[in-house]
Amino acid sequence: MAIDECLHKFEALAKAVLPKYMKQLGKSIGEATRADQFVATGGLPDNLGNQLQGARDFPGCYVFLRGRRPVYVGISRRVRSRVRQHIRGRSQYEATLAYRMACKQSGRVGARAENMKSPVFLRRFARAKADLARHHVACVIIRNPLELHIFEAYAAMALDTAKWNTFETH
Numbered sequence: 001m002a003i004d005e006c007l008h009k010f011e012a013l014a015k016a017v018l019p020k021y022m023k024q025l026g027k028s029i030g031e032a033t034r035a036d037q038f039v040a041t042g043g044l045p046d047n048l049g050n051q052l053q054g055a056r057d058f059p060g061c062y063v064f065l066r067g068r069r070p071v072y073v074g075i076s077r078r079v080r081s082r083v084r085q086h087i088r089g090r091s092q093y094e095a096t097l098a099y100r101m102a103c104k105q106s107g108r109v110g111a112r113a114e115n116m117k118s119p120v121f122l123r124r125f126a127r128a129k130a131d132l133a134r135h136h137v138a139c140v141i142i143r144n145p146l147e148l149h150i151f152e153a154y155a156a157m158a159l160d161t162a163k164w165n166t167f168e169t170h
Helices: 010-030 046-052 079-088 096-106 119-134 145-158
Strands: 060-066 069-076 136-141
Touching: 010 060, 010 136, 010 145, 060 079, 060 145, 069 079, 069 145, 079 096, 079 119, 096 119
Parallel strands: none
Antiparallel strands: 060 069, 060 136
16 A cells, blocks of 8 residues: 555665656756845746746655765655755744754754743854855755655755754654
8 A cells, every 4th residue: 555645665665766856856956046036036946947837846865965075854745944044044944054053053952942941042043044045946856755854854864964964853
């Protein structure tokens, strides 16, 4: 029986489907858009235009890049909205990557709620979000939820984004 209507066996996902998405993501990395422009009207990478057929948001995998170096892989049912949350989110739950970056920079390991009460930490959190806005974003549309979830780990491993990616809570 198919999970989430995925018609592929795991072997086919590993040998054909995931590498196909990786090739598309590689193309998108070459055409990456600055994160702040990505979330602005019309700021999508060129390779997505014909696939979206006028849609403003889409399910898929996104990669934050510092220059052309991948630093973080994420997935969402609404990629544009999720990237916007990373750079404009107000809480540690919305801007999770910026929160992790601020924790690492400040050396804070305490409870999230306590960290978010610290004025010093909040300044680091704001700087991390501003820094992410200057990163570039590449993405690939993946409509099937099972393929999307499996691809996130595949891409994170292939792109070596272990510094910021973790799957502890997945």
